[in-house]
Structures are given as C-alpha cells and as structure tokens.
Amino acid sequence: MSTIKVSNLCKTFKVKTKEPGLSGSVKSIFTPSYREVEAVKDISFEVEKGEILAFIGPNGAGKSTTIKMMTGILYPTSGEIEVLGMNPCKQRKELSYKIGTVFGQKSQLWFHLPPLDSFNLLGNIYEMDTAKLKKRIEMLKEVFEIGDLMDIPVRKLSLGQRIRCEIAASILHEPEIIFLDEPTIGLDVVVKQKIRELILKLNKEENTTIFLTSHDAGDIEQLCKRAIIINHGEVVLNEKIKKLKYDYLNKKLIHIKYKDRVEIDNSSINIIKSKGNAVQVEVDTSKQDIEEVITTLIKYGKVKDITISEAPMEEIISHIYRQKKEGGIYATHS
Numbered sequence: 001m002s003t004i005k006v007s008n009l010c011k012t013f014k015v016k017t018k019e020p021g022l023s024g025s026v027k028s029i030f031t032p033s034y035r036e037v038e039a040v041k042d043i044s045f046e047v048e049k050g051e052i053l054a055f056i057g058p059n060g061a062g063k064s065t066t067i068k069m070m071t072g073i074l075y076p077t078s079g080e081i082e083v084l085g086m087n088p089c090k091q092r093k094e095l096s097y098k099i100g101t102v103f104g105q106k107s108q109l110w111f112h113l114p115p116l117d118s119f120n121l122l123g124n125i126y127e128m129d130t131a132k133l134k135k136r137i138e139m140l141k142e143v144f145e146i147g148d149l150m151d152i153p154v155r156k157l158s159l160g161q162r163i164r165c166e167i168a169a170s171i172l173h174e175p176e177i178i179f180l181d182e183p184t185i186g187l188d189v190v191v192k193q194k195i196r197e198l199i200l201k202l203n204k205e206e207n208t209t210i211f212l213t214s215h216d217a218g219d220i221e222q223l224c225k226r227a228i229i230i231n232h233g234e235v236v237l238n239e240k241i242k243k244l245k246y247d248y249l250n251k252k253l254i255h256i257k258y259k260d261r262v263e264i265d266n267s268s269i270n271i272i273k274s275k276g277n278a279v280q281v282e283v284d285t286s287k288q289d290i291e292e293v294i295t296t297l298i299k300y301g302k303v304k305d306i307t308i309s310e311a312p313m314e315e316i317i318s319h320i321y322r323q324k325k326e327g328g329i330y331a332t333h334s
C-alpha cells in the first residue's frame, strides 16, 4: 500500500527581477518585472509503507521544494499529492499529527531551553496523554542515549548530540512517516554511523516510513533500498539501489594481495592502485569478463588474499549526475 502518492507535481516560483543600479531599483518598484523558476516539473512517484527511500539530486534540483509540498508548507502549482490518504495543503494540521520532520540545518528544538522542555512542549502541541508522553520520553532517552543531555540548553549541545535530540523529538508523537533532510550533515563518521543505526532501528521497530534526502552516499547505501534521483526539477531515475549499482557502472573492484611483489605489465588490466604486494584492479563487466581478469591476475604470483567489491555509491551518483549534464539519456522506472 502506498503511503505517499505524488502525481504530475509541478511548482513554479515567480521571482522578481531587477536591473542593476539605483534606476533599476526605482523601476522595479513602479514597473516590477518577473521571471518564472520551474523548481519541480511534472514529477510522479509512490512510496510504500515502511520503506526507506532516498530522494536525491544535486543542489537546486528541487528536493526541498518537493518535501515542502508533501508536508503542506508549499502549495503545488499543479498536480496531486496524497500523504497517508490526505491532501497536505488542505489537511496540513491533521497530517502534522502523523508525520515528523528533521531538517539537519534547522532546529525544531527551542535553542535556549533544555531538550526535555521542548519534548514536553511538543507533547502538549501533539495533545499527547501525560502518562504516554512520559513513557515515550523515557523510551527515547534510552534508545537515543540522550538521558544525560535532557537538562542542558540545546545551544550548548554538540551537533551530534543535537541531531540525536532532534530525531527523538520528531518521533515523539509516533509519526507514520518522517522526512529527514540531510540528517547527517556536518557530523563525524562515528556519530553519522550512530544516527544511521537509530534510523534503521526506528524503521524496523516502528515500521516508520522514511523519506530521506542526503548528499552523503553512505547514508543512501546503508539506509535505503530505493533511490529517486531528481535533477532540474525532473525525476531522472527511480531505481532499487542494488540495480542502480549493477546497471549504472558495471564496475567491480578486485583487491588482490600477492605473497611477493609483482610487476603486472598487461594493457587489459586496469590497475588503479598498487602498494607493496597489494594491487587494486577495476573491471568494467560490460566490456570484460571478470573471470578472465582474475585468471590473468593469479598468473602473476602466489595469491595471499583476493576480494571483489562493487564501485562506491559516491562514484555511481556522480556518474549519473555527470551523464545528465552531458546529455545522457535516462530510463525512468517506476
């Protein structure tokens, strides 16, 4: 069953333009001129209940505009949106009881108050029963390991501590969907990992649907099973992460460790790294047979260890963006 259904969604902003200089400023007051920015152009997609979906694209692609329309903050210019069977613009208040949002760079916690005060305020806004709210806060304190932070004003928390409190606050009212916009931005690797584990736990234990935007390939790879890529306001790809990796780069990395140092002088072997006895070889499986490459490699010396890995997600995403820039053609699957 679809939790989110978006059909032919468009959003055009009217932006005031101004000629340079003082005369331009005066002219724009009396005879203003406008230009149109098509931020979202006819996009359609669906999200299943309990799914973790990556909604990604380069800067200015239209991600935030789409999220704002799905959460009822912005009105679409045309098209339809259904979130949990509701129209976000017409039923914004009703919907807010069932969704949560985390904008990595903006806080929903009161900056000068300790998180506990914000949690209690939010609990009241969501009209939660006092006993239920208390129980929920206790549970979140434990799971998110924020018990020691509850009495410290938010402004004094580190970014990682604040984000943990932000996510906990966003799920206080047990929403069915959370929209996470760059939840790991600016965090160090350890904290990033912790946040990812919490998101997965939340999805698993509460079956929360997660709509994630992130520029971090690790977030996408570790959390999501499907990605929708948008660029210039259009969906350019809607694909399972596994298939994305398989179809869009066809590249495998062979990491091979020899017993002794070897000299590989073969033009068909694409060595991308070589250090001591270890060699890293890239294979484009659409052009080369990986078995043949391995057979060739093992002829060069006694092998101590060999592993095959897929191309990093980061590379795949930048490859897709590059293809679009260069006028490559995309297939859009649904």
Ligand SMILES: Nc1ncnc2c1ncn2[C@@H]1O[C@H](COP(=O)(O)OP(=O)(O)OP(=O)(O)O)[C@@H](O)[C@H]1O
Residues within 6 Å of the ligand: 013, 014, 015, 037, 038, 039, 057, 058, 059, 060, 061, 062, 063, 064, 065, 066
């Ligand atoms: N309120 C607005 N008025 C005019 N133009 C806007 C407004 N909001 C967004 N835009 C424009 O719409 C386009 C899409 O912007 P949007 O913020 O949705 O992109 P994004 O994919 O979220 O980018 P980022 O990754 O940088 O956050 C951009 O060209 C942006 O300048």
